[in-house]
Amino acid sequence: MQYSIMLKPVKIGQILKISLLLALLISLPRSIYIYNMLSDGNLELSGDLLIDFLGRYVFFVVFSWIMLQFNTNTVYLYFKESPRLRVMLSILVNILILILFLNLFNYLFPFITGQEMDDRARGFSNFNYTVLMVVLFFIARVLRLQTDQQESKLENERLKQQNLQSELAALKNQIDPHFLFNSLNSLTSLIRDNKPATQFVNKLSHMYRYILQSGDSNLVAVKEELKFLESYAYLIETRYRDRFKLNIEINEAYLDEKLPPMALQLLVENAVKHNEISASHPLKVDIVQRNGSIFVENGIRPRTNLADGTKNGLINLKKRYALLLKQDLTIRQDNDIFSVELPLAKEA
Numbered sequence: 547m548q549y550s551i552m553l554k555p556v557k558i559g560q561i562l563k564i565s566l567l568l569a570l571l572i573s574l575p576r577s578i579y580i581y582n583m584l585s586d587g588n589l590e591l592s593g594d595l596l597i598d599f600l601g602r603y604v605f606f607v608v609f610s611w612i613m614l615q616f617n618t619n620t621v622y623l624y625f626k627e628s629p630r631l632r633v634m635l636s637i638l639v640n641i642l643i644l645i646l647f648l649n650l651f652n653y654l655f656p657f658i659t660g661q662e663m664d665d666r667a668r669g670f671s672n673f674n675y676t677v678l679m680v681v682l683f684f685i686a687r688v689l690r691l692q693t694d695q696q697e698s699k700l701e702n703e704r705l706k707q708q709n710l711q712s713e714l715a716a717l718k719n720q721i722d723p724h725f726l727f728n729s730l731n732s733l734t735s736l737i738r739d740n741k742p743a744t745q746f747v748n749k750l751s752h753m754y755r756y757i758l759q760s761g762d763s764n765l766v767a768v769k770e771e772l773k774f775l776e777s778y779a780y781l782i783e784t785r786y787r788d789r790f791k792l793n794i795e796i797n798e799a800y801l802d803e804k805l806p807p808m809a810l811q812l813l814v815e816n817a818v819k820h821n822e823i824s825a826s827h828p829l830k831v832d833i834v835q836r837n838g839s840i841f842v843e844n845g846i847r848p849r850t851n852l853a854d855g856t857k858n859g860l861i862n863l864k865k866r867y868a869l870l871l872k873q874d875l876t877i878r879q880d881n882d883i884f885s886v887e888l889p890l891a892k893e894a
Contacts, residue, residue: 554697556618556689561611564685569606572678576602601658609647609675610682613640617686618693636683644679648672705869746784749777757808764870765804765891768796768840775810775833782818789828790818796835804891805840806866812859813842813886820884822847843885860886 576599621636651671655663663671756774760766772794779792792814814831821844823829831844864875867889876887 554693555623556614556693558615560689561614561618564689565607565610565614568610568678568681568685569603572606572674573599573603598659601655605647605651606674606678609643610678612643613679613682614686614689616640616643617683618689622690640679640683644675648675651675701869708869742784746781749780752777753781760807763807766807767802767804768890769801771805771807771810772796772801774808775814778811778814782814786823786829789823789825791828791830792833793830794833796833796840800835800838800840800890805888806863806870809863809866809888810840810842812863813888816859817842817844817884820849821845822849839890840888841885842888843883846879846882846884 616639617636621632621639648671652663652668753774756770756777760770760774775792775794779790782790783792810833814833817829817831821829827847829844829847831842834841834843860875860877867873867875871889871891873889878885878887
């Protein structure tokens, strides 16, 4: 299972309850022993005895809580992409925590109880902590898997709900495609002598067809996106002429890989919406492939009359990447360059 920033942590309260219960269970043999000694009259109840018992119990609780917190949440937060490294680190840190607690307990024991711990008691204590460490390691794994499964079910339900809402919105807003295509064809016949206008309508028709066809797909091939982007770029170039330039450099080996529909078009549209486009300040958008991802980059020259709501497209795209690919959309803005990295999914 691959983890992302959306990793849901195991609840602190749940970890604390398990820690309290485990500490109680591992203290149970000693509790029974003390009870029997008290019942037989071989031991008297005293403040030192209670302090000894409570001190051991508190140490077990703290040890259990730290181990569970580390093995269920912390290690997954910082080592998301490398399961092998995560396991090796978990084992190493668990051993270090065990050694630290054993030394700390042995050091503090005389101060807590007022008496030294003999070798037999120290060996028994070391054994208890070692067994507890192994048990906690496996409990942490079960907790992590359980939490991930619950989150996966919730995420699937969210996706189903979003798909239903999208389908409903499409049904509400969709004009009969045949009607629109027939209207575009009729318009083409009226302006057939005007080649630029005919080309414009044909590109618009291609865009609409692609939007309808890709509506049923969560991911599309890069080559299909580029065809759609070519039509969209034509519409922009028709408006801005030589004030707008689109540069595409993508290796053919990546053309069959996948990304969410209209991702490239959305980022080009975002660049057009946000930046000044004039004869003195033309807009150039570069779409290049590096390190298995596609980067969409443009110079930054903000418009003075930026319309409200222009960030919704980027937010929508980030959500789609998180839901569909379990990956982050990396956005950078430095040296007057705005750059968005689009990770690609391998061809299924």
